[in-house]
Amino acid sequence: MMGRKIAVIPGDGIGPEIVREAQKVLDAAGKKFGFELDYTEVLMGGASIDVHGVPLTEEAIETAKNSEAVLMGSIGGDAKTSPWYQLPPQRRPEAGLLGIRKALNLFANLRPAYLYEELRAACPLREDISKAGFDMLIMRELTGGLYFGERYTKTEDGIRKAVDTLEYNENEIRRIAVKAFDIARKRRCKVCSVDKANVLDSSRLWRAVVEEVAKDYPDVTLEHMLVDNCAMQLVRDPAQFDVILTENMFGDILSDEASMVTGSIGMLSSASLNETKFGLYEPSHGSAPDIAGKNIANPIATILSAAMMLRYSLDLDEAADGIEAAVRQVLADGYRTGDIWSEGCIKVGTVEMGDQIAQRV
Numbered sequence: 001m002m003g004r005k006i007a008v009i010p011g012d013g014i015g016p017e018i019v020r021e022a023q024k025v026l027d028a029a030g031k032k033f034g035f036e037l038d039y040t041e042v043l044m045g046g047a048s049i050d051v052h053g054v055p056l057t058e059e060a061i062e063t064a065k066n067s068e069a070v071l072m073g074s075i076g077g078d079a080k081t082s083p084w085y086q087l088p089p090q091r092r093p094e095a096g097l098l099g100i101r102k103a104l105n106l107f108a109n110l111r112p113a114y115l116y117e118e119l120r121a122a123c124p125l126r127e128d129i130s131k132a133g134f135d136m137l138i139m140r141e142l143t144g145g146l147y148f149g150e151r152y153t154k155t156e157d158g159i160r161k162a163v164d165t166l167e168y169n170e171n172e173i174r175r176i177a178v179k180a181f182d183i184a185r186k187r188r189c190k191v192c193s194v195d196k197a198n199v200l201d202s203s204r205l206w207r208a209v210v211e212e213v214a215k216d217y218p219d220v221t222l223e224h225m226l227v228d229n230c231a232m233q234l235v236r237d238p239a240q241f242d243v244i245l246t247e248n249m250f251g252d253i254l255s256d257e258a259s260m261v262t263g264s265i266g267m268l269s270s271a272s273l274n275e276t277k278f279g280l281y282e283p284s285h286g287s288a289p290d291i292a293g294k295n296i297a298n299p300i301a302t303i304l305s306a307a308m309m310l311r312y313s314l315d316l317d318e319a320a321d322g323i324e325a326a327v328r329q330v331l332a333d334g335y336r337t338g339d340i341w342s343e344g345c346i347k348v349g350t351v352e353m354g355d356q357i358a359q360r361v
């Protein structure tokens with residue numbers, strides 16, 4: 001059987017440890033659900049600087065492009081102590097991440113925020129709010145808007161002035177709206193589009209184009225919400241959300257807020273997609289250099305990212321469900337890495353957590 005091509009970027013810090021566990025779980029899922037993955041390892045970030053002098057090579061981009069998806073750990077080191085941060089900004093580890101996103105045209109960033117019943121104690125929300133649980137997915141536009149518009153700083157008549165430009169065209173809005181509606185169909189068929197249409201022209205265009213796209217999805221319910229209200233609703237009643245669709249800066253802020261309310265950084269997966277089925281899958285957290293090499297990092301965010309990869313890039317929904325169910329079962333059985341451990345639970349390291357999940361797939 002020919003395996004499906006996956007590029008793997010272990011990266012820096014805890015990256016190699018958590019990616020290894022994700023591959024273990026993917027292989028267990030392959031045996032159970034009848035597929036095979038063919039991995040090609042790629043260096044990026046600090047690991048690439050050490051070998052090639054640059055955080056991302058053309059060869060790495062080519063390998064990614066020739067794959068159906070990329071599974072990544074995380075990149076970067078300790079900015080205070082690592083020699084990588086003595087380099088100019090465009091040669092530092094993070095430049096590799098921006099470079100690969102651009103080269104692969106990854107314009108849609110997905111971050112699920114799910115509250116596991118077993119981890120409810122870590123949720124910072126009041127119990128009367130958290131008891132309803134929540135299961136949402138934030139879809140953030142990643143390559144346009146304020147972060148990519150024209151910007152400059154100048155002095156006019158002795159007064160310093162800075163300008164940033166927020167620009168979107170209808171094609172950029174349409175392609176991400178289509179992604180959001182498609183993904184809503186794999187979930188609970190609800191899209192909440194977030195904007196600031198009472199003030200911004202870019203938001204009024206956003207709203208108009210999202211309305212047009214919605215016409216092709218009569219089975220998906222669309223709602224619009226102003227971003228200030230959304231920030232409030234995320235802590236007041238997070239259970240109301242399924243897919244939240246929003247532009248780059250709003251999504252940057254709201255996705256951090258949504259991940260914070262889950263209370264468990266080691267559990268949060270993410271995906272970045274382009275117009276095809278291709279995607280890059282990675283945990284939301286960083287490379288945690290403070291705990292690297294100690295076998296204590298939580299591999300679950302990476303394992304759940306691998307499950308998303310099966311669902312969105314490989315259309316192996318059943319196997320993705322299987323991995324997610326195995327994660328829930330391991331938590332129900334009381335296994336915890338240090339970051340999510342509480343009294344009465346069984347503390348395990350990175351490798352054993354991977355083993356326990358793989359066994360239950």
Ligand code: NAD
Nearest residue numbers: 074075076077078266285286287288289290291297298339
């Ligand atoms: P971080 O997410 O790496 O760590 C924050 C804290 O959470 C640390 O105390 C860490 O030990 C803990 N933590 C993170 N992931 C964990 C896990 N899986 N299990 C247990 N504990 C975990 O954020 P940071 O310290 O601000 O950044 C460290 C490096 O990561 C920096 O170089 C930064 O640039 C990089 N970074 C990379 C990405 C990415 O690759 N996409 C994202 C964010 C940060």
